[in-house]
Amino acid sequence: GDDELSDRIAAARAALGPRAVVLGHFYQRDEIVQHADFLGDSFQLANAAQTVPDAEAIVFCGVHFMAETADVLAKPGQTVILPNLAAGCSMADMADIDAVEDAWAQLTALYGDEPDADGRAPVIPVTYMNSAADLKAFCGRHGGIVCTSSNAETVLEWAFERGQRVLFFPDQHLGRNTAKKLGVPLDRMPLWNPRLTLGGSSAEDLRDARVILWHGFCSVHKRFTVGQIEQARAEHPGVRVIVHPECAMAVVDAADEAGSTDHIRKAVAAATEPTTFAIGTEINMVNRLAAEFPQHTIFCLDPVVCPCSTMYRIHPGYLAWVLEELVAGRVVNQVTVPDDVAADARVALERMLAAKP
Ligand code: 13P
Numbered sequence: 504g505d506d507e508l509s510d511r512i513a514a515a516r517a518a519l520g521p522r523a524v525v526l527g528h529f530y531q532r533d534e535i536v537q538h539a540d541f542l543g544d545s546f547q548l549a550n551a552a553q554t555v556p557d558a559e560a561i562v563f564c565g566v567h568f569m570a571e572t573a574d575v576l577a578k579p580g581q582t583v584i585l586p587n588l589a590a591g592c593s594m595a596d597m598a599d600i601d602a603v604e605d606a607w608a609q610l611t612a613l614y615g616d617e618p619d620a621d622g623r624a625p626v627i628p629v630t631y632m633n634s635a636a637d638l639k640a641f642c643g644r645h646g647g648i649v650c651t652s653s654n655a656e657t658v659l660e661w662a663f664e665r666g667q668r669v670l671f672f673p674d675q676h677l678g679r680n681t682a683k684k685l686g687v688p689l690d691r692m693p694l695w696n697p698r699l700t701l702g703g704s705s706a707e708d709l710r711d712a713r714v715i716l717w718h719g720f721c722s723v724h725k726r727f728t729v730g731q732i733e734q735a736r737a738e739h740p741g742v743r744v745i746v747h748p749e750c751a752m753a754v755v756d757a758a759d760e761a762g763s764t765d766h767i768r769k770a771v772a773a774a775t776e777p778t779t780f781a782i783g784t785e786i787n788m789v790n791r792l793a794a795e796f797p798q799h800t801i802f803c804l805d806p807v808v809c810p811c812s813t814m815y816r817i818h819p820g821y822l823a824w825v826l827e828e829l830v831a832g833r834v835v836n837q838v839t840v841p842d843d844v845a846a847d848a849r850v851a852l853e854r855m856l857a858a859k860p
């Protein structure tokens with residue numbers, strides 16, 4: 504049962520001591536979160552992976568791209584373990600290196616490679632953290648950068664200083680919501696559908712573009728609708744609606760605010776008066792907030808359920824197993840990024856870590 508698994512995890516952790524550190528994303532289930540040394544959003548977890556020098560093993564309770572990022576940022580010799588290697592991310596899978604290289608070839612053929620009078624490159628690639636390591640490496644090689652939902656504005660400003668345009672992948676919604684906030688008009692954000700020539704946009708639109716948005720999305724955050732927000736407002740006068748910027752633009756516009764998982768947490772924690780919150784993000788996190796802050800009324804905007812099915816694949820049975828194997832001197836489910844990919848990915852990640860004020 505759950506208690507037995509919890510005891511096994513605790514016993515293995517005690518046997519390992521500081522040799523292993525467990526990192527957990529906010530979307531992990533409670534049975535995992537209770538064993539995490541550090542809980543955070545994807546930016547904080549990337550930082551955390553850099554600041555645990557004593558651990559031989561970083562056990563990453565999150566999804567594959569996060570574990571890859573930890574491996575890129577970890578010290579040489581540190582091992583990163585993903586308890587279930589099937590914990591991927593459907594959004595990250597919507598952009599792959601071949602499709603991005605192909606888009607890049609088409610765009611650079613259209614734009615040429617001459618900088619403008621201010622020295623800005625024709626186009627700068629920006630990848631959301633939610634992407635494979637080879638896409639981060641692509642950005643590292645081409646003067647680009649990584650962003651997370653907590654620093655997307657800063658990163659986009661960084662890219663606009665260096666580029667006339669930005670190719671943003673894989674999440675169209677984070678790209679659109681952030682660019683809109685920075686004042687980019689919607690008609691200067693053409694979509695890039697990797698299955699179509701020129702991404703399905705016209706050469707003219709691509710020339711006038713400020714941000715070219717890759718056609719990716721999060722299947723969890725896609726579920727939230729303006730109708731749900733209207734219903735929450737009708738049923739709970741005074742409700743504060745906070746959503747994640749992976750939601751569609753109309754949903755972000757209809758909400759009171761939008762931000763990363765850590766932003767949402769902090770907004771709830773900072774409310775001094777009892778408040779009703781309708782939250783548009785993953786259900787495990789929303790339920791945990793509701794339990795943690797009983798003075799507030801906190802519910803998920805989606806009345807059905809919206810777990811992230813891949814985050815959920817980190818079952819405590821897997822955590823117990825990988826830790827017990829470590830105790831026995833064996834490494835299972837290691838995530839490794841090849842050295843050449845890691846070197847370029849690190850360039851793009853370090854630009855992001857430095858761009859954050
Ligand atoms: P953040 O933790 O950066 O808000 O990201 C949310 C998410 O979808 C991670 O997959």
Ligand code: SF4
Nearest residue numbers: 592593594721723811
């Ligand atoms: Fe990927 Fe969405 Fe799950 Fe985050 S919530 S891991 S973006 S599928």
